[in-house]
Amino acid sequence: MNVSDIFDRHARNYDGERERLIPGFHDFYGVAVDVLTFEGDNPKVLDLGAGTGLLTEFLLKKYPNAEVELIDLADNMLDVARERFKDNPNISYRNENYLTAEFDGEYDIIMSSLSIHHLTQEEKGFLYEKYVNLLNDGGIFINADLVCDEDDSVERLFYKKVDDLILQNVSLEEFEQANERRKFDDTDSIQYQLDCLKESGCNMVGVPFKFYTHAVLWGQK
Template identity: 40%
Template sequence: MNGHGQHKVKSQFDEAAQQYDQQRKMLIPCFDDFYKVSVSLASAATSSPNILDLGAGTGLFSSFLLQKYPEANLTLIDLSEKMLEIAKLRLKGYTSVNYSVDDYTNYISDVKFDIIISGLSIHHLTDTDKQTLYKNIYMNLKPNGVFINADQVLGDTPFVNSLYKNDWKQKVEVSGLSRPELDSAYERMKLDKMSPLQTQLDWMKKSGFSEVDCMYKYFNFVVLYAKK
């Protein structure tokens, strides 16, 4: 992601951070299943796994993981400092949590992780950056480590993509969000750089993952799973 694009993403999400959580449920028609499936897939051989959250935002996905693994060592990375401030408030009861304001695309860690997660973030990266990221995720995982990406994908054809968009639009329009909130969500959508589902599964396989699958799909909301 170039500097200007990064700055644009950062400033728009800083602005949205305060309202982000209450809106999230209204903006994701399949919210409960989306996160339940993701948490179900998070497995480790220890009760205190090392977990990395890429594009952690306000710490929503991380908070669900901490309910499953209260003793986890957690690292949250996000471009937006304001988002991570909210995450710090949310997760203040937990001691083993680290925060990093950074672009996670090229993140290589000395410490390897049991579980790497990402929620509604990777679709902001270009295709090239996604491929780089998947390779780095593979490197940052321990053997048998798992990667769970709860995200949005592009339809394989313009027709299918319009089905995705229209269904989402109809549902969020009657979700109870205000017009300014809806307009802000539509504006953020312009930053999306979604890639097709199969393309991303192929990129993960090429990165070296032995097991790769789409474990959940609701129109363009998907939970992707990869095991090292």
């Protein structure tokens, strides 16, 4: 079983689980959108590993006329997004691997949430270079994701803190299912990923949000 199979199986329950499984859920997604700066109301946006379109929904509250392209390997997840945005003609969908997909044109915003941490370190480096190159000058890359700490002891402490918070909101069965999905995680440090953004052509990078194992990484070309 691969990552797309796992998320296809949980597509219908995914959104309901997010708020219970992500401590600081509203800040995590809210800051990811708040830090976006685009002059106008119709940016061209690419959502990598878009899943059910949760991050896009947050973005559309700020930019309701945005033109958004959602790409994801798990088609059942995209089906939820298609249903969510069925009345919005500015939303398009691609059931593809974003590491190998080809694109025409450039974007004002490229964003991702809880997807890139499934990639190897080498794949992350490739992804940042590929997609920063697709940004317009002044364009923004946002990754709201799981990260690891360079100190293993700190990382274990932070995961324990997060697990304690999660267990206040979910059943043991739901917690164990979430832990099964963790087997597909391959997290990297904030510093490594900020370095990737810089080396790929971002003039400014930063971390507008971090809560234990969750962080929003920001880069502007």
